[in-house]
Amino acid sequence: MKTYLTPVNEIEKNWYVVDAENKILGRLASEIASRLRGKHKPTFSTFIDNGDFIVVTNAEKIALTGNKLNDKKYYRHTGYIGGIKEASAKELLEKHPTDLIVKAVKGMLPKNKLGRAQLKKLKVYAGTDHPHAAQQPAQLDI
Secondary structure (H helix, E strand, C coil), X not given: CCCCCCCHHHCCCCEEEEXXXXXXXXXXXXXXXXXXXXXXXXXXXXXXXXXXXXXXXCHHHCECCCCHHHHCEEXXXXXXXXXXXXXXXXXXXXXXXXXXXHHHHHCCCCCCHHHHHXXXXXXXXXXXXXXXXXXXXXXXXX
16 A cells, blocks of 8 residues: 655645744744644655744744743854854844744754745744735634
8 A cells, every 4th residue: 555645736735823922932943843844734744845834923022941041042153264153042032033933943944955945934023913914824822
């Protein structure tokens, strides 16, 4: 017996809105990553993008447990010699609140073309407003 493989044109991709207010960053990110990959669907396959679109609002009100707000560091490199830059989670939350959620979810997705395509289905906004009302996204409680 052969395993059933859903054709790409028959994959149904839904839109969901997640309110990140007072949610723990890691727990929220792991659930979002699972939904982006499509692991909640019975048609899940590791090499096909059959996940849903996720719109995250209130990214500026995300919570971190313990002392991670001050202790957790994010690093980036400018490309020049000695050009490593570091920012704490608190600094990142103040300057770019959407990046905190995007970086957390990106680390939980595959590191290949498929993971980059799945990350494009994540839309994160600092406030409550988002421009995706036309897609009629359903509320997702995490």
